[in-house]
Amino acid sequence: MPELPEVETVRRILNKEIVGRKIIHIDCYYNPIIHEDLAFFKRTLKNQVIQRIERYGKYLVFVLNDDALIIHLRMEGKFYIKDDEPKSKHEHIIFRFENGQSLRYHDVRKFGTMHLKTLKTYRDVYPLNTLGPEPKDAVPTVIYQRLHHKKIAVKTALLDQHIISGLGNIYVDETLFLSHIKPTRLTHQLTQKEVERLVNSAKKVCARAIELGGSTIRSYTASLGVHGRFQNELNVHTRVGQPCPVCGTLIRKTKVGGRGTYVCPTCQK
DNA sequence: AACGAAACCTGCGCGC
């Protein structure tokens, strides 16, 4: 479920629901999600209070008393807040709070990751120090420079979190559509104007998607914060065979950089 | 430097 708008939606809900909670116990049923040694992880987090939740690109950060827990949901990571109930099949990590509630990390494919860093350094070390600016902070001339020195499909570049962070397969397709640029165009031959269109479109798409609580296209299971409505406003993504909302040409599905890619062959040049 | 494929996992829908 997670691109920037979905992660931001989760962040806002967690910020309301679990700030001020003290972690008194952690259960882990699948170790590889946690980057650190499990005993160290549990010992470090125990008795810390959640101060606030931040987000950088697609990463969530639980800011605690002394440390920061940096979480990536990858494809299917979700959070649930529950009372004292037995663990369900795909819950892999349970943070238990003083008030009897617990935060459950649920992930069918087990791709998610958690890194523990100190408060002093977490922004300056892996993984957060590798991220490019997110769309709202991106400066078109800077992005232009980065793209100009590369020769890859523009879709691949927009998916690269080191260049610009937060966009995934849905929002890249929508950004390219709004920019009238086809996904296979090579980065080194994009003009300044086109890159400006890309950055502005990405900002617009993300802002609107956040307003609507993100998109829910595949996993329609009720989860924390994810009953988004932006899927109703998608122009191309998932719309194969349907008419382009601008020109009526049928939307095509192709493959770019190994990813399913939706495009209007008339609007995007 | 750039590309594709594979890796990490599970579940679903499809054709046979």
Next chain:
DNA sequence: TGCGCGCAGGTTTCGT
């Protein structure tokens, strides 16, 4: 009903 394949909102790694 069962099996095999391809697909899925992500990222890293490895070979060419």
